[in-house]
Amino acid sequence: MIISWISPETLSQQFELCGVTEGSYVVILTDNLVTDQFQANNLDGLEKLGCRFDIFNIQWDQKETTTIKLQSEGLRSALTQADLVINLTNSLTHEIIENSRLNQKRILCIRTSEFEPYSHSMTSAGVLQRSDRIQTLLPNTEHISINTEAGTNLMFSTDALKNDSYTGVPEKEGYLANWPAGYINFSTDATGLDGEIVLMPGDIVNDALHLVKSPVVLQIRGGNIVEMIGESSDANLLKAQLESFSDREHAYMLKGFSIGLIYFRSDYFSGPFDPRKVSAVGTALRGGWVTLIFGNNVANSLCVTLTSPNLLFDNVEIFLNGDFAATMEPDIYELALMGL
Numbered sequence: 001m002i003i004s005w006i007s008p009e010t011l012s013q014q015f016e017l018c019g020v021t022e023g024s025y026v027v028i029l030t031d032n033l034v035t036d037q038f039q040a041n042n043l044d045g046l047e048k049l050g051c052r053f054d055i056f057n058i059q060w061d062q063k064e065t066t067t068i069k070l071q072s073e074g075l076r077s078a079l080t081q082a083d084l085v086i087n088l089t090n091s092l093t094h095e096i097i098e099n100s101r102l103n104q105k106r107i108l109c110i111r112t113s114e115f116e117p118y119s120h121s122m123t124s125a126g127v128l129q130r131s132d133r134i135q136t137l138l139p140n141t142e143h144i145s146i147n148t149e150a151g152t153n154l155m156f157s158t159d160a161l162k163n164d165s166y167t168g169v170p171e172k173e174g175y176l177a178n179w180p181a182g183y184i185n186f187s188t189d190a191t192g193l194d195g196e197i198v199l200m201p202g203d204i205v206n207d208a209l210h211l212v213k214s215p216v217v218l219q220i221r222g223g224n225i226v227e228m229i230g231e232s233s234d235a236n237l238l239k240a241q242l243e244s245f246s247d248r249e250h251a252y253m254l255k256g257f258s259i260g261l262i263y264f265r266s267d268y269f270s271g272p273f274d275p276r277k278v279s280a281v282g283t284a285l286r287g288g289w290v291t292l293i294f295g296n297n298v299a300n301s302l303c304v305t306l307t308s309p310n311l312l313f314d315n316v317e318i319f320l321n322g323d324f325a326a327t328m329e330p331d332i333y334e335l336a337l338m339g340l
Helices: 008-017 037-047 068-069 071-080 094-098 127-139 233-243 276-277 332-337
Strands: 025-030 052-057 082-087 107-111 145-146 153-157 160-164 176-178 183-188 195-199 215-219 223-227 254-260 290-295 300-307 310-313 315-320
Touching: 008 037, 008 107, 008 127, 025 037, 025 071, 037 052, 052 071, 068 071, 068 094, 127 160, 127 310, 127 332, 195 300, 215 233, 223 233, 233 300
Parallel strands: 025 052, 025 082, 082 107, 107 176
Antiparallel strands: 145 153, 145 310, 153 195, 160 183, 183 254, 195 215, 215 223, 254 290, 290 300, 310 315
């Protein structure tokens, strides 16, 4: 999604979801790499809400780091009053946030990207609704199942799962929410998990930005990949990536999965090998897709995305064949916001 292309109207709607009202005060952080159009659209979006705001350039230079810029008297005073901080830069790290007054503020970080998944940009409204539905279902769910017609078969006990929602809306102080975004990440102790993962043509090896061309079967025993069946270049790529991970003990261990919450039109991609599919993973994970994550608590050894999965909470269908089931489909209001 080309951020400068997002209209002030859409930005204004997103800011409202983040709690901005006419009585709010907002601080915008920018730098020399932010385009004039990108910056202007954000300012216009805030003006539509009638709130007060100030903009600060935190571009680091030979004399002052970003951290020092954040300690300036004017910015420190502004941050004390701010109800929301909008970050347009790529400068903020968790360390910088923790060691400044930003650790007491909600932060919305708007990222630039070249991926434009549909004809109209989106707010987090639908993502929030789907996240809330998931959180409502979870307390009454015993097992989460991921399966495909090709043979993928994984079942997780919810007792062994922890989850975090990433909706593009900062919910607490010191929390930086990237937008556009929309997924729920589940972490697990998979030591008792047995099953199979069958990667099919059109599935994705995330870090390699690679579309699978030939079937590859990953057999899981005790939460680890114990065998990989496939003689193709796809299998060789997976083996090479796993073998390159420094922590060999945990390289083959399934540590969790993510489920996409962002609605993309089903006809956006031209086919299973549309190269744009590799942009619909990570924080912008397409709704209906599931990413399986391997590695240790610090880093990932491998992330693969199933593009045609079924996802069930006990017997409640969440995803069907890579799309939202009826319980998760966007309502007419979300479709209208996207011009669909």
